[in-house]
Amino acid sequence: MEPAASRTPGALGLQLLLCSSLLLNAFLVARHLLSASPPPSELLGGGSLSWALRAAREAESVAVTGCSGHGRVFLDGIVGEDGRPGCECNTCFQGADCSVRTPDCTVNADSGDPMFLEPYWMRHAEASAVVFSGWHRMSYRATNGLFQSVELERSIERLHRAVGNAVPDGKHMVFGTGSVQLISALVYALSPDSNSGSSASVVATAPYYPAYRTGIVLFDSRENHWEGNTARWANGTAGNSTKKNEDVIEFVTSPNNPDAVLRRPVVGGASAIVDHAYYWPHFTHIPAPADEDVMLFTVSKLSGHASSRFGWALIRDEKVAQRAKDYIMQNTMGASRDTQLRMLTIINAILANLHGEEDIFAFGQDVMTAKWRRLNAVVSRSRRISLQKIPPQYCTYFGNIREPSPAYAWMKCEMEEDGDCYEMLLKAKIVTRSGIWNDASSRYTRISLLKSQDDFDLLLERLTELVDAEMDTTSASNSM
Numbered sequence: 001m002e003p004a005a006s007r008t009p010g011a012l013g014l015q016l017l018l019c020s021s022l023l024l025n026a027f028l029v030a031r032h033l034l035s036a037s038p039p040p041s042e043l044l045g046g047g048s049l050s051w052a053l054r055a056a057r058e059a060e061s062v063a064v065t066g067c068s069g070h071g072r073v074f075l076d077g078i079v080g081e082d083g084r085p086g087c088e089c090n091t092c093f094q095g096a097d098c099s100v101r102t103p104d105c106t107v108n109a110d111s112g113d114p115m116f117l118e119p120y121w122m123r124h125a126e127a128s129a130v131v132f133s134g135w136h137r138m139s140y141r142a143t144n145g146l147f148q149s150v151e152l153e154r155s156i157e158r159l160h161r162a163v164g165n166a167v168p169d170g171k172h173m174v175f176g177t178g179s180v181q182l183i184s185a186l187v188y189a190l191s192p193d194s195n196s197g198s199s200a201s202v203v204a205t206a207p208y209y210p211a212y213r214t215g216i217v218l219f220d221s222r223e224n225h226w227e228g229n230t231a232r233w234a235n236g237t238a239g240n241s242t243k244k245n246e247d248v249i250e251f252v253t254s255p256n257n258p259d260a261v262l263r264r265p266v267v268g269g270a271s272a273i274v275d276h277a278y279y280w281p282h283f284t285h286i287p288a289p290a291d292e293d294v295m296l297f298t299v300s301k302l303s304g305h306a307s308s309r310f311g312w313a314l315i316r317d318e319k320v321a322q323r324a325k326d327y328i329m330q331n332t333m334g335a336s337r338d339t340q341l342r343m344l345t346i347i348n349a350i351l352a353n354l355h356g357e358e359d360i361f362a363f364g365q366d367v368m369t370a371k372w373r374r375l376n377a378v379v380s381r382s383r384r385i386s387l388q389k390i391p392p393q394y395c396t397y398f399g400n401i402r403e404p405s406p407a408y409a410w411m412k413c414e415m416e417e418d419g420d421c422y423e424m425l426l427k428a429k430i431v432t433r434s435g436i437w438n439d440a441s442s443r444y445t446r447i448s449l450l451k452s453q454d455d456f457d458l459l460l461e462r463l464t465e466l467v468d469a470e471m472d473t474t475s476a477s478n479s480m
């Protein structure tokens, strides 16, 4: 039985006041707790985010800084007086926010830096972001004691099948720290054993990607030597009587860097390393899936993530694959596990958008085709410079005939007096890469189209000035 006092009107009022105060307190505490916990979008698998939030906020806060559209802020950029990393400006732009054009600037069309894909990843910021803990995969070894992520291997295989540019079935996949590391690993794997007394001759057809030569010359070993252009092997004037074509390792780049030609091995009986760095639909038509014994790919030219240093080889023969893995093991103990995780996210994001509106190859092809068209429009007015001819071709990936979209322009200087094309363009304030690097004539020079839109627009500006000056000289001499 309740005490009689509680039933009096005054006591009832006191009770009501107490109850409502308790309710109000409960409401305020609940509201405080709810506002402190993350909104529903930050909930994952039933648990709330905690330690990842600071890193995520930091990543987003640098990413939103615009730098006038001519630069970027990076998490690890140089910290300024305000305690924050500052803008890193594109070539020929300067100032705290990169808004100022550097007067009379020399443009750079040298390196194969694949920055043309940066806008794609900015559009796909969410799908390509990677967050991981400070204790993520600290071990030398990953799943099942392996150095390679099984899931990443599977995603790469899926990508090759979906794009139709290579046959992964019946091949062993070997990861490397960029395909540059795999170049050395594959030459080692295909060379005779150091105890055999013989050595391999490594060759390529000019114009070729110079890192084959520089890499072999740098690591000159008992097992292999750089022997230069295949022309001497193909016409039988190379080597000595003890050397057979079986002792030859031929590098084949298809499509070729620098001239975009789809190539095949030319030295019969040799071991071929077929470098398909650019065999993706944003750079070339895909006539059929490649199925050579030893193939090389790099994410640098696929997704544009050159900084991640990641490439892979597809190798038919198990022993050759094992020797390549041994090399990688001795050299770096496998590709960085952090990189492998990032690559898994990137390749899965590419896979998720294939043939859709946000297909990376459609995006890349549009950008590269537009560059090729605009470049041709300027160069075609000139009699002093010319470009390689690339016909439109049927592409199995897009299912149509496609315009050319090469990674590089292979420019020729046509005039007698322009024997050094690189020097001629340098005088016009354009840095290119002389054909001499590719074991070709100095009449040729390579122009990279892979770089940022800023780089390309400035390149076109300088080339237009060069061609306009040629037109002026021609019309002046015609009127004399």
Ligand SMILES: Cc1ncc(COP(=O)(O)O)c(C=O)c1O
Pocket: 112, 177, 178, 179, 180, 181, 209, 253, 257, 275, 277, 297, 298, 299, 300, 306, 309, 310, 311
């Ligand atoms: C034909 C070719 N192979 C390999 C590479 C090297 O790629 P990575 O960035 O993976 O070392 C390049 C880079 O330009 C290239 O052009």
